[in-house]
Amino acid sequence: MFAAAIFDMDGLLIDSERPLMAAWIEAALTLDIALSHSQYLQVVGLAHPESRRILASLLGGEQAYDHAVGHVRSRLQLERSDGAPLFPIKSGAAEFLAALHARGTRCAVASSSTRGQIQACLGSLGLLHHFSAFAGGDEVVRAKPDPALYLLAAERLGVDPADCIAFEDSENGTKAALAAGMRVVVVPDLKHPPAAIAERAFHVLGSLHDAVPHLPRWFPTAEAAGAAEKLV
Structure with missing residues (x-):
């Protein structure tokens, strides 16, 4: 008991993990980087500072990471219908x-x-x-x-x-x-x-x-x- x-x-x-992974893979493509599922899975379950460090390394640096974050946020908002949960x-x-x-x-x-x-x-x-x-x-x-x-x-x-x-x-x-x-x-x-x-x-x-x-x-x-x- x-x-x-x-x-x-x-x-x-x-x-949340699937739509986030899809958005990050798409964001990487805007940087001409093919981010694989297995690469992204490295950050699943990690706190933000550690996941940021890994993704920045995979994407080519902090500037690339910041660009990708903007794309991810925009993509998730576009997929969200009015009043619907994220x-x-x-x-x-x-x-x-x-x-x-x-x-x-x-x-x-x-x-x-x-x-x-x-x-x-x-x-x-x-x-x-x-x-x-x-x-x-x-x-x-x-x-x-x-x-x-x-x-x-x-x-x-x-x-x-x-x-x-x-x-x-x-x-x-x-x-x-x-x-x-x-x-x-x-x-x-x-x-x-x-x-x-x-x-x-x-x-x-x-x-x-x-x-x-x-x-x-x-x-x-x-x-x-x-x-x-x-x-x-």
């Missing part, structure tokens, strides 16, 4: 969050995105009310795979990290949650975790929809937990 659920955001709750919700996320909310399970977000970006993205999808706390990449000194984000999220929830299940899609995020002392459910997005990481995970699932059947065991209601204690 666990007290709380803590979620990554990009690639787990929102389908990124769609991932399959199973709304269902799983609603089920947790109905059970009274406390939830938080621990994302490398800034706190403002977290609240804007989740707010546009009508998901903010599911979360009691947020921890953004701009609020910690060390990014994932350091455990700081997950420890901050647990602190803001007022729960012991050992009483939390973290939900992650990336290798660095999984390492961060494990280092924080949490169980980790991995839901891979663009990259599957290496075998060494998958073996340390609590579960590896195809989507958050697949997590719903586990709810009675992972996060029992107060009534169910009380009944279980009486049987002991």
